[in-house]
Amino acid sequence: MPRVVTFHYTLRDPSGQVLDTSAGGEPIAFLEGAGQIIDGLDEQLRGEPAGRKTIVKVPAARAYGLHDPAQVQRVLRTVLPVEGVLKVGDAFQAGPDRHAPVVKVVAIEGDAVLLDANHPLAGVDLAFDVEIVSAREATAEEISHGHAHG
Ligand code: ZN
Numbered sequence: 001m002p003r004v005v006t007f008h009y010t011l012r013d014p015s016g017q018v019l020d021t022s023a024g025g026e027p028i029a030f031l032e033g034a035g036q037i038i039d040g041l042d043e044q045l046r047g048e049p050a051g052r053k054t055i056v057k058v059p060a061a062r063a064y065g066l067h068d069p070a071q072v073q074r075v076l077r078t079v080l081p082v083e084g085v086l087k088v089g090d091a092f093q094a095g096p097d098r099h100a101p102v103v104k105v106v107a108i109e110g111d112a113v114l115l116d117a118n119h120p121l122a123g124v125d126l127a128f129d130v131e132i133v134s135a136r137e138a139t140a141e142e143i144s145h146g147h148a149h150g
Contacts (some may be wrong), residue, residue, distance in 0.1 A: 002032040002138045005045060005149040010129040027133040029148040036147055038063050050135050056128045067123030072103060072116045
């Protein structure tokens with residue numbers, strides 16, 4: 001039987017820089033094996049009891065994927081939907097549709113701009129400081145819905 005687990009986490013990159021944390025907010029709740037959190041974290045928290053503190057390392061390939069060079073494209077500055085000065089590191093949606101991917105400026109070369117549409121954490125090995133807050137058996141309803149309730 002899968003469980004519903006709640007946990008607090010602090011996410012760091014390999015240099016130790018904090019990328020994200022749940023500290024100060026509600027713990028994250030997920031149904032095991034339902035794809036609610038990244039696979040590599042879900043798998044390594046299986047069977048961990050409430051109260052457990054652990055560090056879970058997830059290689060990029062099991063987190064947000066490897067960095068895909070095909071997702072980096074050179075486009076003319078004039079076709080971009082952004083007014084004003086563009087800088088390396090700027091991120092914006094690639095089109096007017098709200099589902100358009102977010103792209104990041106990685107280089108500016110004359111009147112061309114190099115855009116990276118990879119997830120910001122693509123290619124990054126992740127380390128989660130995890131504290132399991134609670135763990136219980138999932139209900140039949142949660143299993144049929146594919147997510148945690150309550
Ligand atoms: Zn539901």
